[in-house]
Amino acid sequence: MPPLLEVRQLVKRFGAMTVTASVDLTIERGEIHAVIGPNGAGKTTLMSQIAGEIKPDEGTILFEEADITSLAAHARAALGIARMFQITRVFPASTVLENVMLAHLSTRGHGFRFWKNVHTDRDSRSAAISFLQRVGLESRQETPAGTLSHGEQRQLEVAMVLAGDPKVLLLDEPTAGMGPEETARMVALLSGIKGQQSLLLVEHDMQTVYQLADRVTVMVYGRTLASGTVEEIRRNEAVREAYLGDEKGQEERDA
Template sequence: MSVLALEGITKRFGALVASDGVSLELRPGEIHALIGPNGAGKSTLIAQIAGALRPDAGRVWLAGEDVTALDTPARARRGLGRTFQISALAMEHTVLENALLGAQGARGGRLSLWRPVARDAGLRAVAEAALQRVGLTEQAETVTATLSHGQRRQLEVAVALTLSPKLFLMDEPMAGLGLEGTAAMTELLDGLRVEAPILLVEHDMDAVFALADRISVLVAGAVIASGTPDEIRADPAVRLAYLGEEDP
C-alpha cells in the first residue's frame, strides 16, 4: 500500500491551472523526487499535500486514509513530517526548545515552552533522540539564530522526526547549502528513507539523481513523466521541457 497517494489533484486560480489532474504515489522505503521548472506548480502541490490549501478536485490519501478535508495540524498528527524551503524554526529559542515544540505538537498539546513542558521526560527523550539522529546533540543549548544554514536544515529534519512521521515531505532541503552541506544532507536523507519514505522537492539535480528511486516531472501543473532516474534522463519530453537538452 502507498504511504501517500494523490489522485487527480486539480487547483485553479482563475484561468490559471496550477495543478492539472496530478496523480502520484510514495511507496514504503523510497525517495520519490518531484522536479520541475520555476512556475511548474510545485509549491501549490506541496501546499495541497500538507493541508495548507484545499484542491478543487482530487483526493489526498495518507496511509490509506482520505485526508483531503483535514488541515495541516491534523495531517501532521497522522504522520506527515514536513520541512520548508524557507525556515519555519523559532530562531529565538534553543535547538532543544525547537525540538521540544515539535514533540509537544506531535502529542497534540498547546505549543508553549512553560517550564513543566521542558521538564517532561517523555518529550525530552523524543526531542533529544531526534537531535542525536541528525547530529545536533552538541548544539542542543545553542540559540537557533546562531546556527549555520546547514545546521538549521538539520534542525528542521529533527523537528519533523519528533512527529514519528509515516513520511517526510521535504521542500528544497539543499537550498542555500554549499558542497559540504549538500553532501552531509544527502547522506542524512539517504539514511532516513529506512525510517520513513520521502517526497523530495529539489532543484539540485545532482542530489536528486543521487537519492531518488523514482522521479516525477511537473511542467505547467501536470506530471509529464514519472519513472526511475535512468528513465527520466532518457525521456525526450523531459530533456526538452526541463533538463534543457534536445535529442541529437
C-alpha cells in the first residue's frame, strides 16, 4: 500500500541558508511519525511546507498519491491535512462543547440553520461529546474554554482538530509549555489515538517520542540524519553522536 503522505527531495532556502536540504519523509496510514532534532534543525519549517504555509523551492509532496506541492494551505486542509499550532487558539467565551461543535460542524454542510437549537440537536451534540471523551474533557463541557488551564486548552485543541476528521494530523510540540502532570496527560491522550490516526509529530522531548512514535526521523541542520523505527534510532551511532550523545552525556553528569 502506498504511503499516505510522501515528501521527496524537499529543498527550502532562506537566502544563503538551506533550512530544508533534500529531505525525504513518508507517513504510513495509522502511524505516528516523529521528527526530532536540535533547535534550528528545520523541523517546524518542514511541517509548514507540508501544511502549505511555506512554499518549497524544490521537491514534491504527495498526499494519497496526488501531487499537492503547489496547493494552498486551505486547500490542503480541505483534503484532510490538519495542523495544530504551538499557540493555543480556542474560542475563550464559548463553552468547551461549543468549541468542539464549531470544529465538527465545519465539516458538516453549511451553517445557515437559523431555527433548530444546536445545543439540543442530538447529532451535533453527541459527536462533539465523543471527541471530548477521547481527550478526557467530557466533564468540562459546559465550562467556558477561556477558564481552562493551559494543558486543558491544549487537550481541547486536540479534540477540535480530531473533530475536523483529518486524514493526517500535524502536531508541533504538543507538550510545549506544559508541566510534568499535563505532559503526562497529553502523552496518554496521544497514545490513546495511536493506531487510529496518522500523525506527524515534531517534538523536543525524547521520552515523549520514544513512548509515542512508530517511526522517527532525525534532522540536523536541515538534512535527514537517520530515519527508522524507535529501536533503530536508539542504536544508530550517528544519531547518538549528533543528538542523543549530548543527552546521554548529560544523564551521566547528572548521575
